[in-house]
Amino acid sequence: MQYTLQDVLTIPLLSSAKLLSGEERIATQVVDSVSVMELPVEDFVRNNELVLTTAIGCGNNTEVFVSYVKEVFLSGASALAVAIGRHVHYIPQEVIDFCNINNFPIIELPWEIRFSDIIKIILEQLNNWEQTSTIKADDIQRELLKLYLDNESIDTVLRYLSKDFQMDVTLTYNDVFEICERHDQKESFILKKEEPSIVHLNSGMFMQIIPIHLLNQQYCFILFKSKKLNASPLSWLVLNQIVTILTLWIQKERTFYQNKEKEINDYIKLLLNGNWSEKEEFIKQGHKIGIDVEVPYVCVVGIPEKVEEFYHLYKKDKSKESEKDFIRAFSELVETSAKKINKKVIYTFQKDLLIVFLECKVQDASQDVNCLLNLLDEHVKENRIPSISWGIGENHAGSLTFHLSYKNARTALEIGRSQKGAGSRSTFASTGIYQLLISLTNNTFSTELMHDTIGVIAAYDKNNGLDLLHTLSSYIIHQGNVSQTARALNLHRQSLLYRLRKIESLTNRSLNDPDDIFLLQFCLKLWTVRFEKKETSNII
Incomplete structure (x- = not known):
């Protein structure tokens, strides 16, 4: 374990010392060195250094004392120990308040305790701790190398470390880590790639975070979370040995999974295209990479919506790296969701x-x-992934009919998205009428009929600023009920009747004739599909 301020305070020589602030931090506050520092502080205090002082120069000036303590705190010191009796007779409350607000330990020392005695004991303990840590690091290194040579998985290593250190050990590739310690409380942390760090949790536990630099400027993080209060952090010396071995391990497993992922993607491409010759051999190939193609599947195709807005929400650029983050997150969510429904x-x-x-x-x-x-x-509601439009194919329930279901899902997505808008969910069966209409858009007679009816209405709207197309659509939706249509359009009844008569005169069709109504409705749908399809045909 790491040498901490708690170890310092258990030294018999310091039995009369008083801790005035930061009590909840002493078990995790690392101490790497000790020094004596008076005003001015400047750049002479090192990170994780226990600072001893007589506070000479502060005297009775509380403002100077607070400023001095603030400089020591900002330098990254572990704690400040003040000798009381000669130059200062007490530590001002303003100083203690500052330390409490910033959770910075400040210690009151009796004047009789010599700084040289404190330094000697701490340096001896640091030396003993370093020797112990070196032995522990060597033991860990040997055990990890053995597991590595035995081709054990990363999960086996994490379980071993968790058992050995009595801590929860996690490996993550995301730079935002979420932890739920109670069912009603979640904490999220942005993991820093620059250097190892310790995060103190609301529960009183702590988490040590160590970044691991991989190839191609990629990072992952190993996290050690304490299981009990007042536990001490792990030695950075030991953690560095762990990271050295784990880096080799992770690179090996990533290479293996990348190759497997490529093999799976190549196999799925064959599924999508229906390109295979030997059926039995193709099935065996699927089994080798963990894909069972002998059971019925239904295809679902989606396209993320407003991706730029989603990344802007998290202050990220839509770069290749952020796209990889999305793919990784989405993969985990798909697998987790499928397990929940046991599919x-x-x-x-x-x-x-x-x-x-x-x-x-x-x-x-x-x-x-x-x-x-x-x-x-x-x-999507939790903003973990952007909104997605979905197209759902048919389940053909036959052997190796993936390409048919995929083709149907693509059609359902394209048509459903153009008709219902972004974020919609459409089945292939529900788009049947639109498929029929799309097939008729290339028919010369249908096109001429559409222009002779709906085209003249659209031209009149453009020239006169009316919206007769919307009026006709609403009238048909409300099954010819004038009162309901007028309310829906927020029009006076006489204004609506004027528009309806204008539609009849332009199209030479009667809105009282069922055949004419059917023809108008058919041409209106054909018009909508034809011109909306032109605008959305480049989506996919």
């Missing part, structure tokens, strides 16, 4: 598309997919 899942990312295959039975396909998407929507 197998296959997923990949292609450009801006999220492609998910969810195992499901034919009769439960809709329910299973909506359960998965509902779980993901919960994370």
Whole structure:
């Protein structure tokens, strides 16, 4: 364990010393050295140094005393010990208040205790601690190397460290770490890549955070969280040995997983295209990489919405690194959500598309997919991932029909997003009418009929500033009820009747004739699909 201020205060020589502030910090306040420092402080105090002082020069000037203590605190000192009796007779309350506010330990020493005696004992203890830490570091290094050579997993290493140090040990690739110590309270921390640090939790526990620098300017973090109050931090010497071995381990596992990830993505591309020759061999290849293709799946395709706004919320740029963070976070959420509903899942990312295959039975396909998407929507509400538009394909329930379900999901996404807007959820079945209309947009007769009816209304709207198209749409939606249509459009009844007569005269169709109403509705939908599709055809 690390040598701390708590170890210093247990020295028999300091039995008469009084701790006036920062009591909850002494167990984790590291002490690396000790020195005597009077005014001025300047740059002579080192980080984690116990400072001894007579406070000469402060005298009875409380303002100077507070300023001196503030400089010592800002220098990163572990604590300040003030000899009382010759130059100062007491520590002013203003000084103690400053120390309490900043949780900085200040100690009152009797004048009779010699600084040289304190320094001698602390240096001896630091030397003993360093020797003990070196032995512990060597032991840890040997054990970790043994596990490394035995090809044990990272999880095995983390369990070993957790048991050996009696601490919770976590490895994370995210620079924002969230911890929930109670069901109603969460704490979030931004992990610093520059240097190791200690974070004090609201529960009184602490967490040591050590950044690990990987290749390609990437980082991960290993976190050690105490399990009991008044526990001491681990020695940085020991932690450095752990990080040295873990770096090799992580690089090896990352290379393995990157190769496996590439193999899986290549395999999924074949699924999406339906390109395989030997069925049995293809199934065996899937089993080798953990993909079972012999059960029915339904495809869900999504596209993140307002990604720039999402990254702006977290003050990030939409860079390659932040996109990797999103993919990593989304992968974890998909896997976690699939486990909650006890279903197998296959997923990949292609450009801006999220492609998910969810195992499901034919009769439960809709329910299973909506359960998965509902779980993901919960994370959208928590701003962990951006809003996503989804297209849901058909579950063909056949063997190796992934490419058909994927094609349907893409169609459902494109049409549903253009008709319902961003953040919508559409099934292939629900877009049937739009698929029919889209197929008719290339038919010459349908196009001419559409322009002869709806085209003349649109032209009149453009030239006269009316909105007869919206009026017609609302009239059809309300099934020809004039009163309901007038209320929906916030129009006087006579104004609505004028517009309806104008529509009849422009189209030469009667709004009292069911066949004409059907024709107008058909052409209106065709018009909407044709021109909205032009605007959204480049989305995917």
